[in-house]
Amino acid sequence: MSNKALVNLQTFIGKEFNSSPSPFMQWLKPIVLAAEAGKLTFQYTIRKEMTNPAAILHGGVTAAIIDDVIGAAMFSFGEPYFYTSINLNVDYLAPAFEGDKIIAETSITKKGKQIVNAQCEVWNADRTKLIAKGYTNLFKTEFKR
Amino acid sequence: MSNKALVNLQTFIGKEFNSSPSPFMQWLKPIVLAAEAGKLTFQYTIRKEMTNPAAILHGGVTAAIIDDVIGAAMFSFGEPYFYTSINLNVDYLAPAFEGDKIIAETSITKKGKQIVNAQCEVWNADRTKLIAKGYTNLFKTEFKR
Amino acid sequence: MSNKALVNLQTFIGKEFNSSPSPFMQWLKPIVLAAEAGKLTFQYTIRKEMTNPAAILHGGVTAAIIDDVIGAAMFSFGEPYFYTSINLNVDYLAPAFEGDKIIAETSITKKGKQIVNAQCEVWNADRTKLIAKGYTNLFKTEFKR
Amino acid sequence: MSNKALVNLQTFIGKEFNSSPSPFMQWLKPIVLAAEAGKLTFQYTIRKEMTNPAAILHGGVTAAIIDDVIGAAMFSFGEPYFYTSINLNVDYLAPAFEGDKIIAETSITKKGKQIVNAQCEVWNADRTKLIAKGYTNLFKTEFKR
Numbered sequence: 001m002s003n004k005a006l007v008n009l010q011t012f013i014g015k016e017f018n019s020s021p022s023p024f025m026q027w028l029k030p031i032v033l034a035a036e037a038g039k040l041t042f043q044y045t046i047r048k049e050m051t052n053p054a055a056i057l058h059g060g061v062t063a064a065i066i067d068d069v070i071g072a073a074m075f076s077f078g079e080p081y082f083y084t085s086i087n088l089n090v091d092y093l094a095p096a097f098e099g100d101k102i103i104a105e106t107s108i109t110k111k112g113k114q115i116v117n118a119q120c121e122v123w124n125a126d127r128t129k130l131i132a133k134g135y136t137n138l139f140k141t142e143f144k145r
Numbered sequence: 146m147s148n149k150a151l152v153n154l155q156t157f158i159g160k161e162f163n164s165s166p167s168p169f170m171q172w173l174k175p176i177v178l179a180a181e182a183g184k185l186t187f188q189y190t191i192r193k194e195m196t197n198p199a200a201i202l203h204g205g206v207t208a209a210i211i212d213d214v215i216g217a218a219m220f221s222f223g224e225p226y227f228y229t230s231i232n233l234n235v236d237y238l239a240p241a242f243e244g245d246k247i248i249a250e251t252s253i254t255k256k257g258k259q260i261v262n263a264q265c266e267v268w269n270a271d272r273t274k275l276i277a278k279g280y281t282n283l284f285k286t287e288f289k290r
Numbered sequence: 291m292s293n294k295a296l297v298n299l300q301t302f303i304g305k306e307f308n309s310s311p312s313p314f315m316q317w318l319k320p321i322v323l324a325a326e327a328g329k330l331t332f333q334y335t336i337r338k339e340m341t342n343p344a345a346i347l348h349g350g351v352t353a354a355i356i357d358d359v360i361g362a363a364m365f366s367f368g369e370p371y372f373y374t375s376i377n378l379n380v381d382y383l384a385p386a387f388e389g390d391k392i393i394a395e396t397s398i399t400k401k402g403k404q405i406v407n408a409q410c411e412v413w414n415a416d417r418t419k420l421i422a423k424g425y426t427n428l429f430k431t432e433f434k435r
Numbered sequence: 436m437s438n439k440a441l442v443n444l445q446t447f448i449g450k451e452f453n454s455s456p457s458p459f460m461q462w463l464k465p466i467v468l469a470a471e472a473g474k475l476t477f478q479y480t481i482r483k484e485m486t487n488p489a490a491i492l493h494g495g496v497t498a499a500i501i502d503d504v505i506g507a508a509m510f511s512f513g514e515p516y517f518y519t520s521i522n523l524n525v526d527y528l529a530p531a532f533e534g535d536k537i538i539a540e541t542s543i544t545k546k547g548k549q550i551v552n553a554q555c556e557v558w559n560a561d562r563t564k565l566i567a568k569g570y571t572n573l574f575k576t577e578f579k580r
Binding site: 310311312313314316317338339340341342343344348349350351353354355356357358361372374375376377378379380381382433 | 455456457458459461462483484485486487488489493494495496498499500501502503506517519520521522523524525526527578
């Protein structure tokens with residue numbers, strides 16, 4: 001089966017994914033490190049506007065990155081339907097700082113008929129420190145994209 | 146007790162809180178609707194860069210708003226110590242659209258010696274539709290701000 | 291509309307609900323304090339076998355109570371279909387001890403076509419201390435009971 | 436360092452851990468399959484009293500198993516202090532049935548000075564089907580056991 005969404009992501013490996021249809025993803029400015037169906041690895045640079053008063057990656061942005069890259073992982077299946085997040089849980093494990101590069105990597109725990117359970121780990125650039133983990137359940141809607 | 150952080154927030158009631166020490170909060174551009182210790186009500190306008198490919202408020206931004214305003218609620222206690230999020234859980238209930246105004250309102254479920262449990266509801270402008278609910282546990286660090 | 295499940299629950303107000311079709315609920319031995327569609331109030335006595343090594347209500351039993359009474363709240367709608375839990379989140383706020391009576395009370399945050407978002411608070415007997423809060427998303431299956 | 440709690444668990448490998456100081460763990464009747472510091476593998480047989488009205492493992496019992504075995508994993512570090520659960524999140528992935536054997540296996544994501552982030556997977560007996568995953572944050576108290 002041809003999967004245009006995945007093939008498109010793969011053409012951006014090593015580059016910023018600047019053709020996302022998601023305006024918020026464009027703000028996050030991810031670089032695609034790897035892309036398989038359901039398993040995306042994106043890298044981000046922490047800009048000042050992503051930080052909190054302690055000059056640390058804002059926990060809200062961490063959550064946003066996790067939700068965003070998992071959403072992109074749903075697109076990477078090449079299915080015609082939108083998935084919508086039912087819930088998102090994030091555990092915060094370590095800080096990251098302005099200017100740091102961080103890596104978010106998704107995995108699919110279960111892909112059911114109607115509901116997908118997925119997770120995402122956020123690591124520092126050399127993958128020695130886990131910054132956060134997120135877990136989500138998504139619902140396959142009837143809406144085509 | 147004088148609580149400068151809260152008094153400062155209250156001077157912005159009806160206005161954009163553009164003096165936040167948080168760069169990411171500055172990006173969110175909240176308008177302060179009400180401010181008591183632990184209970185903040187902020188309003189946001191959904192800009193295009195906050196949306197997903199379906200032109201709906203991006204779930205990641207919803208999570209970010211919840212984390213941010215709860216963080217601000219911690220500041221509103223006027224304590225010298227930073228709080229750090231242990232975890233954040235968001236349940237998504239209804240969509241909101243580009244251009245919509247939305248309201249986020251925090252409440253403190255328990256303020257323990259070391260750990261605070263807080264929640265935040267996100268409503269549409271006339272509070273007829275609940276868009277999301279978030280729950281978080283925060284840890285009082287030893288770091289002074 | 292006649293709703294036999296709810297009417298049946300209401301006949302047990304003030305008494306142990308010992309006719310539950312759920313074997314695990316029978317183990318929990320709830321007393322029905324109040325019952326409306328979606329909003330159940332059950333009381334439990336903490337038996338020794340519900341405690342942890344510190345003689346405190348076991349956090350697992352707290353979670354089990356929350357899941358169980360929310361499941362019963364789904365039955366209280368009188369619908370023919372089974373609901374299945376997608377996820378359950380519990381925040382632990384205060385301890386309860388062997389011999390204590392505790393109260394679990396459900397509320398429905400949103401009842402969608404396919405997905406219900408519900409919560410449950412667990413209180414001490416005189417409702418002065420919140421012991422735990424739980425949040426869950428449930429999916430309406432095609433299976434009739 | 437001598438770690439009596441772990442050594443004790445290891446003497447039960449292949450046998451029911453019937454000397455637990457936790458009354459609720461005694462009710463769950465786990466068989467110890469493997470035990471290292473922080474990583475416990477317990478097996479359970481689903482008894483009727485652990486099921487819901489559909490004759491399926493009750494979601495509350497699944498949550499209770501996860502909380503219980505993670506609590507035991509904290510003991511397996513051999514530290515003198517009690518850990519208390521801050522929160523517990525469970526994602527439900529597949530059913531298990533009365534009479535089935537299931538396996539719960541813990542892992543520690545981060546062991547901080549004050550807070551531990553841990554998870555637990557629940558599998559069917561031959562580990563071909565993931566039944567549930569749980570995530571928790573625990574707080575190291577000052578109370579010695």
